[in-house]
Amino acid sequence: xxxxxxxxxxxxxxxxxxxxxxxxxxxxxxxxxxxxxxxxxxxxxxxxxxxxxxxxxxxxxxxxxxxxxxxxxxxxxxxxxxxxxxxxxxxxxxxxxxxxxxxxxxxxxxxxxxxxxxxxxxxxxxxxxxxxxxxxxxxxxxxxxxxxxxxxxxxxxxxxxxxxxxxxxxxxxxxxxxxxxxxxxxxxxxxxxxxxxxxxxxxxxxxxxxxxxxxxxxxxxxxxxxxxxxxxxxxxxxxxxxxxxxxxxxxxxxxxxxxxxxxxx
Amino acid sequence: xxxxxxxxxxxxxxxxxxxxxxxxxxxxxxxxxxxxxxxxxxxxxxxxxxxxxxxxxxxxxxxxxxxxxxxxxxxxxxxxxxxxxxxxxxxxxxxxxxxxxxxxxxxxxxxxxxxxxxxxxxxxxxxxxxxxxxxxxxxxxxxxxxxxxxxxxxxxxxxxxxxxxxxxxxxxxxxxxxxxxxxxxxxxxxxxxxxxxxxxxxxxxxxxxxxxxxxxxxxxxxxxxxxxxxxxxxxxxxxxxxxxxxxxxxxxxxxxxxxxxxxxxxxxxxxxxxxxxxxxxxxxxxxxxxxxxxxxxxxxxxxxxxxxxxxxxxxxxxxxxxxxxxxxxxxxxxxxxxxxxxxxxxxxxxxxxxxxxxxxxxxxxxxxxxxxxxxxxxxxxxxxxxxxxxxxxxxxxxxxxxxxxxxxxxxxxxxxxxxxxxxxxxxxxxxxxx
Numbered sequence: 001x002x003x004x005x006x007x008x009x010x011x012x013x014x015x016x017x018x019x020x021x022x023x024x025x026x027x028x029x030x031x032x033x034x035x036x037x038x039x040x041x042x043x044x045x046x047x048x049x050x051x052x053x054x055x056x057x058x059x060x061x062x063x064x065x066x067x068x069x070x071x072x073x074x075x076x077x078x079x080x081x082x083x084x085x086x087x088x089x090x091x092x093x094x095x096x097x098x099x100x101x102x103x104x105x106x107x108x109x110x111x112x113x114x115x116x117x118x119x120x121x122x123x124x125x126x127x128x129x130x131x132x133x134x135x136x137x138x139x140x141x142x143x144x145x146x147x148x149x150x151x152x153x154x155x156x157x158x159x160x161x162x163x164x165x166x167x168x169x170x171x172x173x174x175x176x177x178x179x180x181x182x183x184x185x186x187x188x189x190x191x192x193x194x195x196x197x198x199x200x201x202x203x204x205x206x207x208x209x210x211x212x213x214x215x216x217x218x219x220x221x222x223x224x225x226x227x228x229x230x231x232x233x234x235x236x237x238x239x240x241x242x243x244x245x246x247x248x249x250x251x252x253x254x255x256x257x258x259x260x261x262x263x264x265x
Numbered sequence: 266x267x268x269x270x271x272x273x274x275x276x277x278x279x280x281x282x283x284x285x286x287x288x289x290x291x292x293x294x295x296x297x298x299x300x301x302x303x304x305x306x307x308x309x310x311x312x313x314x315x316x317x318x319x320x321x322x323x324x325x326x327x328x329x330x331x332x333x334x335x336x337x338x339x340x341x342x343x344x345x346x347x348x349x350x351x352x353x354x355x356x357x358x359x360x361x362x363x364x365x366x367x368x369x370x371x372x373x374x375x376x377x378x379x380x381x382x383x384x385x386x387x388x389x390x391x392x393x394x395x396x397x398x399x400x401x402x403x404x405x406x407x408x409x410x411x412x413x414x415x416x417x418x419x420x421x422x423x424x425x426x427x428x429x430x431x432x433x434x435x436x437x438x439x440x441x442x443x444x445x446x447x448x449x450x451x452x453x454x455x456x457x458x459x460x461x462x463x464x465x466x467x468x469x470x471x472x473x474x475x476x477x478x479x480x481x482x483x484x485x486x487x488x489x490x491x492x493x494x495x496x497x498x499x500x501x502x503x504x505x506x507x508x509x510x511x512x513x514x515x516x517x518x519x520x521x522x523x524x525x526x527x528x529x530x531x532x533x534x535x536x537x538x539x540x541x542x543x544x545x546x547x548x549x550x551x552x553x554x555x556x557x558x559x560x561x562x563x564x565x566x567x568x569x570x571x572x573x574x575x576x577x578x579x580x581x582x583x584x585x586x587x588x589x590x591x592x593x594x595x596x597x598x599x600x601x602x603x604x605x606x607x608x609x610x611x612x613x614x615x616x617x618x619x620x621x622x623x624x625x626x627x628x629x630x631x632x633x634x635x636x637x638x639x640x641x642x643x644x645x646x647x648x649x650x651x652x653x654x655x656x657x658x659x660x661x662x663x664x665x666x667x668x669x670x671x672x673x674x675x676x677x678x679x680x681x682x683x684x685x686x687x688x689x690x691x692x693x694x695x696x697x698x699x
Contacts, residue, residue, distance in 0.1 A: 056651055059643075084653035096648035100669030101662045109662070110652035147669070164652060 009066035026228035042225035087171030154181035191216030315557035354436030376414030414446035437467035458488035465496030511537030518674035529558035535569035550583035564600035573604035579615035580695025
């Protein structure tokens, strides 16, 4: 069993204008184990993506206080690639496009990055695994010969993120709004992919605005984040409650002094 | 002490003697001598914002004949059913031209055989229609001291599916300049692609003067790619010219990945109405090397389309200057010229420049440019690294993506891979520099 712990995490980013910084995470605590699916919900601008990017190691986010531990070891000073090789995976909201590098070549490089020089995956084993996962995600062979995400539609990019997840098989996946921009069919396919990973050796943190995704990937734990903190945790029912009552309802119930971005719309 | 005049006369006499011993036709010997005279007063080619005057590009003013060891070509991949010309130094090692092409009148031969056997074609077209010896000092030097090269003639209406490859290998096991010329004539309605490989064997310090001239007749379609991979002790001048007739299409896809200083001067002249040219160049520089590249398109005919795309990657303490020159001549109404020049800096000790230069003397045209000098895209790097790929490999993959538009254009997958491999090697070498 692997564990991922976030302890009193404070994170700030530099504002684009001027030389100012802004604190986004204000003391996040979270403990996950493999075998569990966690969901983080919350209104816009509340720090959900910041949390996933900070765990992965995006250099745009600066930790001012707190720690992130993977199996008891602090990872905050590790570069991104090392964190990934230790078992973290981030399915991104906006995957980069890279011309000249085929999807298949990239996947092999990612798999081999985790293996010893003298133990690289064989072409046959790789293709077998690839075919299996393509079928699961209802993706064509042709997608793997295309350049990495280049010219992919929003839905194709999301599927491709999940394909990588299935091929790389991390201990922990952070899924950042994988439901955005997906129609209901694609949502089902993506969910099927994630659900196929469920098991004792896999944990996920699903970030979403909407409860809908959680009908397909039923979480064990739901966290609600507001203004840079987790303000409430519960089981899958919490997500349903939020869907009916909204974030403002929960805020008022908890007596929080938080202004929601979309309040004055 | 001998005077400069005596030295000069002695040089001319020596060149004439060497050319005659070589069995060259009179017209060409006369041209050599005229070129020597012309050399004296001509200026070096101008490359804006770039200084190369101290490079040893013309320090060897002798004409010598040397038989090279054929085994220097032994690492060329063996492949069946390829159309291929292989030359090591001045020695032609291999000419593979299928019989059916020979029957159709296609000529693929070394340049001196062409002078002797096809005088009507060569006397008229060699450095006369497309480029001229008196263009500058280096072109005059080239004609005066020419010592190797290849001639390709594709007759009217002939289409060749398989790319024609020329391996031109500099023999630097001896002290001797490479003065090599590729002359290509594409007659009306012909269609083919040509791939040139430039390599060096041996460690002597030499210069290379490598010229390409392509005459694209009406309605022809020609694609020219080159993998320039000259050695670490070769100072090179690469002069490439294409002249496009009516409704012809001519494209360059050039990878400048030499290991020493390179002066590149590439021009497409779109003379015929409706001609179209895409000029794509990539360059990777490492160590202390310096590359200056002019990529010029000249719109002369009406409704001509000429686009430039250049991408460069600089490592270590290297220098790279890309000049994209769009020249639209008065009368070229309806012309279209777009250019994009981008360089990627992988080291803060490197010096890179991407200069768009537009010279427009006509109102009814469309012209545009984009230029940038930048760093590796951090988002792309982060994305690849988030999958566990280490930083160095991730950088190389991002760079390959950056160079993709030119790599894409190389017609043979094996050659594309060859180019990728050379680039990877250069990048790896450069990355180890801290």
